[in-house]
Amino acid sequence: MRVLITGGAGFLGSHLCDRFLAEGHTVIAMDNLITGSTDNISHLLGNERFTFVKHNVSNYIYVDGAVDAVLHFASPASPNDYLEHPIPTLKVGSLGTLNTIGLAKAKGARYLLASTSEVYGDPLVNPQPETYWGNVNPIGPRGVYDEAKRFAEAMTMAYRRYHGLETRIVRIFNTYGPRMRLHDGRAVPNFIYQALTGQPITVYGDGSQTRSFQYVSDLVEGIYRLLLSDIDSPVNIGNPTEMSILAFAEAVREATGSSSEVVFVQPADERVQDDPKVRRPDIRKAQALLQWQPQVGLKQGLAETIAYFRSRVV
Numbered sequence: 001m002r003v004l005i006t007g008g009a010g011f012l013g014s015h016l017c018d019r020f021l022a023e024g025h026t027v028i029a030m031d032n033l034i035t036g037s038t039d040n041i042s043h044l045l046g047n048e049r050f051t052f053v054k055h056n057v058s059n060y061i062y063v064d065g066a067v068d069a070v071l072h073f074a075s076p077a078s079p080n081d082y083l084e085h086p087i088p089t090l091k092v093g094s095l096g097t098l099n100t101i102g103l104a105k106a107k108g109a110r111y112l113l114a115s116t117s118e119v120y121g122d123p124l125v126n127p128q129p130e131t132y133w134g135n136v137n138p139i140g141p142r143g144v145y146d147e148a149k150r151f152a153e154a155m156t157m158a159y160r161r162y163h164g165l166e167t168r169i170v171r172i173f174n175t176y177g178p179r180m181r182l183h184d185g186r187a188v189p190n191f192i193y194q195a196l197t198g199q200p201i202t203v204y205g206d207g208s209q210t211r212s213f214q215y216v217s218d219l220v221e222g223i224y225r226l227l228l229s230d231i232d233s234p235v236n237i238g239n240p241t242e243m244s245i246l247a248f249a250e251a252v253r254e255a256t257g258s259s260s261e262v263v264f265v266q267p268a269d270e271r272v273q274d275d276p277k278v279r280r281p282d283i284r285k286a287q288a289l290l291q292w293q294p295q296v297g298l299k300q301g302l303a304e305t306i307a308y309f310r311s312r313v314v
């Protein structure tokens with residue numbers, strides 16, 4: 001296949017580039033580098049089946065020749081990033097989805113949308129099955145990401161229904177691993193950086209809010225299987241091991257061997273407004289239809305991630 005991956009220089013996009021190249025496909029990675037980095041794909045630049053194009057997919061996209069699959073992964077994805085870039089976040093989820101899906105239609109390509117557990121908002125059911133419609137504040141600080149992704153899902157389903165496009169939607173739950181940005185503001189890089197540099201580990205609120213962290217290789221496997229499947233409705237891909245953020249902070253401290261203290265902080269800005277109180281994927285659909293389930297536990301995943309960050313922390 002010849003595959004277009006938008007956000008291809010980002011954390012997830014670059015791991016997808018690796019996987020598709022390893023499977024023998026040809027990859028075009030497109031990224032405007034707003035939150036991505038060419039560091040993530042520098043090891044691929046000599047590969048003759050790999051091309052990088054610097055482009056903002058919220059503007060019209062031109063790609064020469066045949067394209068067999070389009071994977072739309074471009075978007076700021078950390079709460080800090082979409083608070084800092086609210087308009088680009090809204091644009092890439094809406095206009096970027098329109099442009100990438102229009103390209104897929106023109107090329108007769110299969111289309112895979114990177115959606116998110118944020119479509120469930122601050123969920124009132126736990127775990128979240130794909131049938132749950134969510135609890136999203138459209139006008140809160142997270143609304144720019146959540147609503148853009150909900151719009152993107154609606155657009156993807158409309159192109160499938162109206163134009164018969166081959167579409168897939170993956171709802172991605174918290175994912176971590178090498179190539180996350182050290183300072184993207186999320187819990188995983190924040191805690192690891194703080195632990196490695198002996199600074200206090202900053203738990204927001206009382207730390208009772210929960211998340212379920214999945215290692216990046218498990219996500220990539222789920223996405224690869226989903227693309228090749230015939231499932232055209234949304235599928236959750238995440239690790240169902242749920243823990244409080246306080247317990248996660250302690251796990252990071254232990255895994256790094258750090259003596260940093262865990263402190264409770266109340267950010268005065270919008271960072272924690274509408275912060276989901278619980279999050280855990282119901283993965284029965286992926287288990288049944290993709291024969292997929294996570295393989296990497298927190299201990300192993302954290303060890304790989306910490307090794308990556310250690311090489312970057314001076």
Ligand code: UDP
Nearest residue numbers: 079185186187188190202203204209245275
């Ligand atoms: N969090 C925290 N300390 C930090 C960064 C994040 O306690 O330094 C909390 C945040 O409030 C949220 C959870 O960790 O409850 C996960 O946040 P993250 O930004 O990783 O992503 P989210 O799951 O909210 O998209």
